[in-house]
Amino acid sequence: MNFIEQLNNIWKKNNSLVCVGLDPDLSKMPECVKAHQYPIFDFNKAIIDATADLVCAYKPQAAYYAGQNADDQLAMTIDYLKENYSEVPVILDVKRGDIGSTAEMYAKEAFERYQADAVTVNPYMGIDTLKPFLDWSDKGVIILCRTSNPSSAEIQELVADDKEIYKHVAGYANSSWNYNNNVLLVIGATYPAELGEVRNLCPDMPFLVPGVGAQGGDVEQVITNGATADGNGLIINSSRGIIYAGSNEKFADASRQATLALRDMINQYR
Amino acid sequence: MNFIEQLNNIWKKNNSLVCVGLDPDLSKMPECVKAHQYPIFDFNKAIIDATADLVCAYKPQAAYYAGQNADDQLAMTIDYLKENYSEVPVILDVKRGDIGSTAEMYAKEAFERYQADAVTVNPYMGIDTLKPFLDWSDKGVIILCRTSNPSSAEIQELVADDKEIYKHVAGYANSSWNYNNNVLLVIGATYPAELGEVRNLCPDMPFLVPGVGAQGGDVEQVITNGATADGNGLIINSSRGIIYAGSNEKFADASRQATLALRDMINQYR
Numbered sequence: 001m002n003f004i005e006q007l008n009n010i011w012k013k014n015n016s017l018v019c020v021g022l023d024p025d026l027s028k029m030p031e032c033v034k035a036h037q038y039p040i041f042d043f044n045k046a047i048i049d050a051t052a053d054l055v056c057a058y059k060p061q062a063a064y065y066a067g068q069n070a071d072d073q074l075a076m077t078i079d080y081l082k083e084n085y086s087e088v089p090v091i092l093d094v095k096r097g098d099i100g101s102t103a104e105m106y107a108k109e110a111f112e113r114y115q116a117d118a119v120t121v122n123p124y125m126g127i128d129t130l131k132p133f134l135d136w137s138d139k140g141v142i143i144l145c146r147t148s149n150p151s152s153a154e155i156q157e158l159v160a161d162d163k164e165i166y167k168h169v170a171g172y173a174n175s176s177w178n179y180n181n182n183v184l185l186v187i188g189a190t191y192p193a194e195l196g197e198v199r200n201l202c203p204d205m206p207f208l209v210p211g212v213g214a215q216g217g218d219v220e221q222v223i224t225n226g227a228t229a230d231g232n233g234l235i236i237n238s239s240r241g242i243i244y245a246g247s248n249e250k251f252a253d254a255s256r257q258a259t260l261a262l263r264d265m266i267n268q269y270r
Numbered sequence: 271m272n273f274i275e276q277l278n279n280i281w282k283k284n285n286s287l288v289c290v291g292l293d294p295d296l297s298k299m300p301e302c303v304k305a306h307q308y309p310i311f312d313f314n315k316a317i318i319d320a321t322a323d324l325v326c327a328y329k330p331q332a333a334y335y336a337g338q339n340a341d342d343q344l345a346m347t348i349d350y351l352k353e354n355y356s357e358v359p360v361i362l363d364v365k366r367g368d369i370g371s372t373a374e375m376y377a378k379e380a381f382e383r384y385q386a387d388a389v390t391v392n393p394y395m396g397i398d399t400l401k402p403f404l405d406w407s408d409k410g411v412i413i414l415c416r417t418s419n420p421s422s423a424e425i426q427e428l429v430a431d432d433k434e435i436y437k438h439v440a441g442y443a444n445s446s447w448n449y450n451n452n453v454l455l456v457i458g459a460t461y462p463a464e465l466g467e468v469r470n471l472c473p474d475m476p477f478l479v480p481g482v483g484a485q486g487g488d489v490e491q492v493i494t495n496g497a498t499a500d501g502n503g504l505i506i507n508s509s510r511g512i513i514y515a516g517s518n519e520k521f522a523d524a525s526r527q528a529t530l531a532l533r534d535m536i537n538q539y540r
Contacts, residue, residue, distance in 0.1 A: 025375075061368075061372055061375075063366075063368060063372045063375035063376045063379065064372070064375050066375065066376065067374075067375030067376060067378040067383065068375070068378075095366070096333075096365070097365055097414075098331075099418065099419045099480075099485075102331055102333045102334070105334050105337030105338070108337040109333065109336040112337075113336070113337065113339055122367055122392050123424075123425060124392055124393065124394040124417075124426070125419055126419065126420075126423065128419050144394060144395070147369070147394075147395050149370065149396065149398050150396075150398055151396030151398040152395050154393075154396035154442065155394055155396060156396075158430035158435060159430050159431075160435070161428070161429075165428060165430070165435065169425070172424065215369075
């Protein structure tokens with residue numbers, strides 16, 4: 001089963017477009033977890049167990065593991081997901097981009113070392129830097145297009161040949177880069193108009209949409225502008241809004257409530 | 271001492287613009303090293319000991335460590351450099367790019383966990399994704415501009431407001447992004463005309479230039495078009511051409527000869 005099929009299955013099974021971003025920051029975790037031998041893994045595990053029937057994907061952000069010397073706990077987290085919730089796809093958020101021979105090593109990191117189902121990548125260097133990922137035809141390759149952060153306009157909204165750079169990326173993504181039908185795009189919830197424009201360019205492509213919750217994106221506009229004709233097509237990520245919903249020993253219950261609330265808010269507009 | 275000062279010192283001391291890319295691939299290493307307990311570290315150590323008086327920097331490519339589950343050997347390599355050759359700066363080639371709170375974690379990875387002196391980053395997401403690196407004023411932040419790979423033109427050569435995207439990057443890099451005077455740019459040796467154009471835009475900024483050697487860049491044109499007025503301004507990287515110069519137990523001697531040859535070829539045109 002390839003990544004797009006995995007997604008279609010889980011959207012249906014869990015009736016949810018919510019992706020939980022596993023971005024565990026030790027300094028922000030509940031005190032009751034901090035003293036554990038593997039605090040990051042235990043924190044993730046509790047949140048996963050509390051939310052796995054409510055989501056369409058988990059998205060560990062590699063920086064939080066790399067920056068806290070916790071590569072082992074990233075591996076433990078993904079192993080735990082594969083063993084217990086294999087129907088929920090895992091997106092490893094790494095935003096890699098490098099020349100071909102180097103990108104092959106990053107693809108091995110994501111797909112062999114960590115067993116991710118999909119990976120985020122950066123388009124700035126062009127197709128020969130994406131190909132080592134795209135060649136894994138069963139895996140999803142999620143390319144940055146119009147990102148959720150304030151200064152994304154500096155490069156992404158420059159206009160060349162009458163269209164913005166992010167639309168050039170969307171154009172490649174919907175044609176020459178998509179030779180294995182495994183391309184998705186990242187479009188921030190904070191730019192709903194642009195989300196709609198890219199949906200028009202790529203009617204059937206799934207989008208990963210960060211930026212609801214802490215970053216302020218509006219859920220109704222995301223669905224109205226971004227969903228595909230069948231009401232799917234979106235992986236709507238929330239990280240801080242879900243994983244830090246509670247701050248005491250009941251943090252996992254709080255994350256379940258936050259996930260439920262987001263799922264239901266999304267579903268009322270589908 | 272900040273990164274630019276470190277560079278100026280080592281350019282002078284070693285009379286060299288050569289950077290050795292430490293991209294160790296187990297499958298390409300001499301048989302005599304493969305059976306070691308820490309083959310990647312021992313391979314790097316031998317090459318470092320053979321070349322440290324001939325270079326201006328070392329550039330470990332993070333993907334080779336991440337893809338081969340060898341983060342510990344990356345740390346060992348940089349520790350070894352710091353203990354024995356602290357005058358030679360270490361560039362951690364990671365090409366990161368992510369939203370602010372995440373980029374802070376990547377900056378911690380590069381500058382705290384691994385003690386790198388400089389890091390490579392991707393400009394596609396704009397300044398708020400670069401700021402967590404730029405704020406480390408003693409560290410170098412080396413931003414992708416015109417990369418050496420064949421398909422770099424797909425995005426980088428699109429023309430907006432009468433100039434190519436890579437020139438927009440160079441413009442930001444020489445103004446608003448450079449508030450701590452710690453910005454450098456990546457320009458591939460395979461595009462010497464573009465290297466000259468960016469040199470005109472940024473007369474004093476050091477450039478990291480990959481693409482000589484295996485990728486085919488021409489050394490004379492790189493120096494003629496890319497050097498600053500004083501004959502410096504360049505960190506010319508060679509990875510495969512140096513680290514795989516030999517294939518038997520004398521591989522480190524061969525890497526020294528290859529480094530010497532590249533240094534002297536460069537110096538004849540300065």
